[in-house]
Amino acid sequence: MHGTLLPHDLLWGLTPGQLPAEVPAWAVAAMAAGQPVVVRRALTAPGQVAVGVRGALREQRYATLMAVADIQRRVRPEDLCHVESDRGWPALQALAQLRASLDSGSWTWGVSGSAGFELASGVPALHQASDLDLILRTEQPMSREQARTLLALLDGAACPVDMQLQVPNGAVALREWAGASPRVLLKSASGARLVDDPWQALEQVA
Structure with a gap:
């Protein structure tokens, strides 16, 4: 169901x-x-x-x-991408700014965190200093260069934007994957571990 x-x-x-x-x-x-x-x-x-x-x-x-x-x-977070709000918080301004660019990409994206909660429920959860939390469904690998290009887009928004890449085995922060560190923190149901490639299921903790 x-x-x-x-x-x-x-x-x-x-x-x-x-x-x-x-x-x-x-x-x-x-x-x-x-x-x-x-x-x-x-x-x-x-x-x-x-x-x-x-x-x-x-x-x-x-x-x-x-x-x-x-x-x-x-x-689901992806159900909330085009939900409108008459509240003028920076997180919602950032969502409006980014919507068209994210829609034009090849991945499915969604709104999570305080913005997602408020848009879905109508319960006030945002304030002036709230970040915008987004998720991106990335079943297929995203290159580091693609991650940097996407991060540059997000960093131009009206407030700080935190995007999680939802990979088949968990999630990794876009900002980490776009960074210089060779290993990133993969969060999964069984816990968090450092991996070289978040899309490889069998990678083990060092």
């Missing part, structure tokens, strides 16, 4: 009664208000998905699990 759930997907359906007993009060309030949770990278048992509850403050993040059967709605 929901297809493959991926990190940064937003899910609705988790209720306060499904949260652990030790959950903070702000997380209970967020679920009582019908807010979504975000899929995170973690290993889980079949039928469950690792999610994070988001509060109003930056430090209010709570990791938990959700039954796949309880999912009522799913919004």
